Amino acid sequence: MNILSKVAIPHASRPASDSLTIKESIVLPPDTNHHGTIFGGKLMAYIDDVATIAATKHSRRPVVTASTDSVDFLYPVKKGDAVSLSAFVTWSHKTSMEVFVRVVTEDLLTGKRKVCATSFLTFVALGDDGKPVEVPGVNALSDEERLLFDTAPERKEARRIRRQESKHFANYMGTDSAIKNVYAPPVSGQSANKGYESAWGVEW
Numbered sequence: 001m002n003i004l005s006k007v008a009i010p011h012a013s014r015p016a017s018d019s020l021t022i023k024e025s026i027v028l029p030p031d032t033n034h035h036g037t038i039f040g041g042k043l044m045a046y047i048d049d050v051a052t053i054a055a056t057k058h059s060r061r062p063v064v065t066a067s068t069d070s071v072d073f074l075y076p077v078k079k080g081d082a083v084s085l086s087a088f089v090t091w092s093h094k095t096s097m098e099v100f101v102r103v104v105t106e107d108l109l110t111g112k113r114k115v116c117a118t119s120f121l122t123f124v125a126l127g128d129d130g131k132p133v134e135v136p137g138v139n140a141l142s143d144e145e146r147l148l149f150d151t152a153p154e155r156k157e158a159r160r161i162r163r164q165e166s167k168h169f170a171n172y173m174g175t176d177s178a179i180k181n182v183y184a185p186p187v188s189g190q191s192a193n194k195g196y197e198s199a200w201g202v203e204w
């Protein structure tokens with residue numbers, strides 16, 4: 001057993017650039033949809049991969065993805081293009097780390113490059129007992145790193161509120177509760193919103 005995961009030792013901060021991770025791939029036919037552009041899910045898997053490596057480098061612990069902020073697909077990525085993802089830990093709190101990922105697409109024949117997506121993800125480091133464990137702080141040195149570092153607490157607060165809402169929603173839509181009051185169009189002689197036990201008539 002790793003003694004560091006048992007004993008509370010203050011963690012020194014690490015430069016954000018120490019966790020910088022870059023992944024580059026060419027977009028092949030199996031990665032694309034019928035429009036000849038990359039599947040959104042494929043790009044999201046790449047984002048999660050590269051961010052996982054960055055968070056692990058920073059904490060040197062196994063990590064899990066706690067959440068992914070929204071991913072906006074700004075430009076299509078075409079078959080034959082290269083996608084380059086760069087990720088680094090921007091900020092950490094007690095046991096969680098925020099990772100910023102930038103995705104750049106490059107038309108390999110013209111050399112034209114565009115930022116096609118950006119995303120923030122949160123990872124939690126786990127101790128040998130599988131519970132969240134403290135992580136090192138982040139030293140933000142460049143202007144870009146400082147901007148992301150300074151604005152991170154605000155994003156963390158937004159995630160805290162979103163998580164509460166998700167939990168509330170999960171309880172409401174939970175496996176023990178039937179879905180009630182789903183809108184039902186009025187049938188002649190009856191009023192709308194009669195309420196179903198389940199929207200699809202199946203158990204969840």
Ligand SMILES: CC(C)(COP(=O)(O)OP(=O)(O)OC[C@H]1O[C@@H](n2cnc3c(N)ncnc32)[C@H](O)[C@@H]1OP(=O)(O)O)[C@@H](O)C(=O)NCCC(=O)NCCS
Pocket residue numbers: 063064065066067092093094095096097122124132159160163
């Ligand atoms: C993420 C997880 C480890 C949090 O564990 P927990 O026992 O609920 O722990 P806490 O509530 O104390 O949260 C621990 C940290 O995670 C952060 N966190 C938890 N859920 C979060 C979320 N949805 N978004 C952002 N941060 C989150 C907390 O703010 C806290 O950060 P801090 O210690 O830096 O202040 C747990 O919910 C889990 O295992 N989820 C499933 C993860 C998973 O399977 N991911 C996909 C596959 S890798």
